[in-house]
Amino acid sequence: MSMEQKIKGSTRDYSYQLLRNKIMHLEIEPGTKISEKEIANELNVSRTPVREAFMKLAEEELLDIIPQSGTIVSRINLRHVEEGRFIREKIEKEIVALACGQFGDDFRFRMEANIAMQEVCASQNNVCKLYELDEEFHQILFEASGKQRTWKMLQQLNIHFNRLRLLRLSKDSHWEHIIQQHKEMYQLIIRQEKEQAVQIMENHLRLVVIEQDMLKEKYPHYFI
Amino acid sequence: MSMEQKIKGSTRDYSYQLLRNKIMHLEIEPGTKISEKEIANELNVSRTPVREAFMKLAEEELLDIIPQSGTIVSRINLRHVEEGRFIREKIEKEIVALACGQFGDDFRFRMEANIAMQEVCASQNNVCKLYELDEEFHQILFEASGKQRTWKMLQQLNIHFNRLRLLRLSKDSHWEHIIQQHKEMYQLIIRQEKEQAVQIMENHLRLVVIEQDMLKEKYPHYFI
DNA sequence: CAAACCAAACTACCATACTAGTTATACTAG
DNA sequence: CTAGTATAACTAGTATGGTAGTTTGGTTTG
Numbered sequence: 001m002s003m004e005q006k007i008k009g010s011t012r013d014y015s016y017q018l019l020r021n022k023i024m025h026l027e028i029e030p031g032t033k034i035s036e037k038e039i040a041n042e043l044n045v046s047r048t049p050v051r052e053a054f055m056k057l058a059e060e061e062l063l064d065i066i067p068q069s070g071t072i073v074s075r076i077n078l079r080h081v082e083e084g085r086f087i088r089e090k091i092e093k094e095i096v097a098l099a100c101g102q103f104g105d106d107f108r109f110r111m112e113a114n115i116a117m118q119e120v121c122a123s124q125n126n127v128c129k130l131y132e133l134d135e136e137f138h139q140i141l142f143e144a145s146g147k148q149r150t151w152k153m154l155q156q157l158n159i160h161f162n163r164l165r166l167l168r169l170s171k172d173s174h175w176e177h178i179i180q181q182h183k184e185m186y187q188l189i190i191r192q193e194k195e196q197a198v199q200i201m202e203n204h205l206r207l208v209v210i211e212q213d214m215l216k217e218k219y220p221h222y223f224i
Numbered sequence: 225m226s227m228e229q230k231i232k233g234s235t236r237d238y239s240y241q242l243l244r245n246k247i248m249h250l251e252i253e254p255g256t257k258i259s260e261k262e263i264a265n266e267l268n269v270s271r272t273p274v275r276e277a278f279m280k281l282a283e284e285e286l287l288d289i290i291p292q293s294g295t296i297v298s299r300i301n302l303r304h305v306e307e308g309r310f311i312r313e314k315i316e317k318e319i320v321a322l323a324c325g326q327f328g329d330d331f332r333f334r335m336e337a338n339i340a341m342q343e344v345c346a347s348q349n350n351v352c353k354l355y356e357l358d359e360e361f362h363q364i365l366f367e368a369s370g371k372q373r374t375w376k377m378l379q380q381l382n383i384h385f386n387r388l389r390l391l392r393l394s395k396d397s398h399w400e401h402i403i404q405q406h407k408e409m410y411q412l413i414i415r416q417e418k419e420q421a422v423q424i425m426e427n428h429l430r431l432v433v434i435e436q437d438m439l440k441e442k443y444p445h446y447f448i
Numbered sequence: 449c450a451a452a453c454c455a456a457a458c459t460a461c462c463a464t465a466c467t468a469g470t471t472a473t474a475c476t477a478g
Numbered sequence: 479c480t481a482g483t484a485t486a487a488c489t490a491g492t493a494t495g496g497t498a499g500t501t502t503g504g505t506t507t508g
Contacts, residue, residue: 010291010491035459046493051460055276059283067234068460068499083373087315094314149307150381157377235462259489270463275490292469292490 011045016053018043023062023073024166025128030075030222060159075224076160076167078212084158089205091154092138096185096201098145100194107144111186114140118179127170134165137182141189161208167219168211178207235269240277242267247286247297248390249352254299254446284383299448300384300391302436308382313429315378316362320409320425322369324418331368335410338364342406346399355393361406365413385432391443392435402431 019039022028040050054071057063061080065071114137121130142151155162169175181204188197216223243263246252264274278295281287285304289295338361345354366375379386393399405428412421440447 012491037459047460048492048494052276052279052491054460055279056283059280065460066500069501070459080373083371086371087374087377090318091311091314147307147310149304150311153311153377153381156380157374261489271490272462272464278490289490290470293471294489 010049012049012052015039015043015045015050016056019053019057020062023057024163026167026170026222028073030073032073033070034073035071060156062159076163076222077224078160078216080160081164081212082209084154084161085205085208088154088158088161089202091150092141092205093198093201095141095145095147095150096189096197097194098147099141100189100192100197102146103144103189107140108190110140111137115179115182115186118175118182122175122179130175131166131169134178134182164212164215165208167215167222168208171215171218178204234273236273236276239263239267239269239274240280243277243281244286247281248387250391250394250446252297254297256297257294258297259295284380286383300387300446301448302384302440304384305388305436306433308378308385309429309432312378312382312385313426315374316365316429317422317425319365319369319371319374320413320421321418322371323365324413324416324421326370327368327413331364332414334364335361339403339406339410342399342403346403351394354399355390358389358402358406388436388439389432391439391446392432395439395442402428 019028028034036047036051036054040047043050054063054065058065058071061074061077063071064074114133118130118133118137121133139148139151142148181200185197185200185204188200243252252258260271260275260278263278264271267274278287278289282289282295285301286298287295288298338357342354342357342361345357363372363375366372405424409421409424409428412424
């Protein structure tokens with residue numbers, strides 16, 4: 001797909017985006033040792049922007065930098081996953097409740113377009129794009145509630161959670177249920193059926209828990 | 225007090241901590257323009273670690289870096305304050321509820337020590353230390369609930385909120401009420417009176433809202 | 449054979465020179 | 479005197495060389 005060419009902005013941002021994608025999509029496996037120099041050569045840039053990208057990724061806990069020694073791609077920490085999932089559940093239930101009271105036309109348009117696209121991607125098995133649409137679905141809810149910043153922060157807290165979700169999506173494939181939940185939730189929101197919408201959201205966010213053990217068994221070296 | 229000398233670790237971390245403190249304690253006012261070179265000279269270090277500290281602070285939205293142009297200390301964004309406060313309220317109510325069910329002896333010891341210290345600092349008007357103790361009080365709750373990572377993340381989301389709190393503490397001074405609430409909350413937690421503890425927490429976190437307008441009027445150029 | 453040590457080959461960290469883009473200033477044309 | 483422009487003095491961004499600490503692998507020693 002050559003997503004490499006499309007990334008704009010500074011060299012640092014380019015390095016950051018590229019590395020982040022490679023880690024999230026497991027093109028670089030958890031536990032792999034990498035170095036500034038190695039990556040810099042690979043990307044044909046100097047060490048400085050790569051180093052800065054490393055630091056940002058370390059902040060997000062996608063990398064573990066050991067001073068004067070080396071840098072490794074972090075393993076998925078299941079305790080962090082659960083903590084992140086817990087918080088996300090609590091927050092997003094509040095968000096849905098808020099959204100029920102204020103879901104303007106522009107958001108309805110975006111949401112319907114999003115859901116339509118989800119079905120297209122599902123029919124074509126485009127997992128990568130489907131993941132992005134799933135993210136966007138939830139983001140729209142946060143924006144409609146005037147809590148865009150909270151979404152951004154949750155994304156950071158939930159990086160390990162998201163890595164697990166992406167891993168699950170790529171291996172498993174019963175998105176139908178997920179998309180169905182999205183549809184129901186949207187209908188309940190525009191009908192302002194607060195309690196039911198909140199309940200669906202709770203179920204929705206607890207789906208991942210179930211398959212956790214299966215994935216851990218299949219890819220033990222990805223986890224910690 | 226010379227907090228400068230005590231900071232250990234790498235040069236980057238030193239620069240970061242120092243700058244962060246200066247910004248949080250308003251030794252550098254919001255809106256001030258600073259530059260990597262200027263700060264590097266001031267701290268007698270090279271531009272590299274200062275630059276890296278800048279980037280970290282920009283991530284936290286304490287600095288606004290305008291590429292090829294300049295860097296300014298960000299103003300306190302009151303919309304961010306309110307969003308952060310909202311999230312913190314929702315999360316911390318859940319945390320208190322959790323803590324009621326699991327508050328071990330070691331945490332009780334830390335908590336009682338913390339509260340005792342709060343009273344000492346209040347009697348001696350040590351605002352700075354009192355702020356730190358306030359932070360620690362809440363952090364202990366998160367740790368007792370096994371959600372230390374969440375605390376760390378909330379701290380990031382709430383940097384603007386915290387700047388406001390610190391500003392309030394240093395100018396105003398009715399900590400008695402705050403400390404009183406801390407005491408009550410602790411008692412309710414060890415007695416496992418969940419509903420009441422949650423209620424106190426809600427009141428506690430809504431205190432800041434009240435004085436917001438007063439501060440905005442007094443220091444208009446600090447806000448946006 | 450095993451353990452201890454020593455040296456070479458890494459690593460991230462820091463300093464510094466250079467580049468490219470922005471801003472302010474001074475000067476010129478109208 | 480004003481408006482527009484060229485230029486000089488900034489800025490953050492990037493490249494690169496050198497430093498100090500860590501790891502590794504081979505050698506020596508008990």
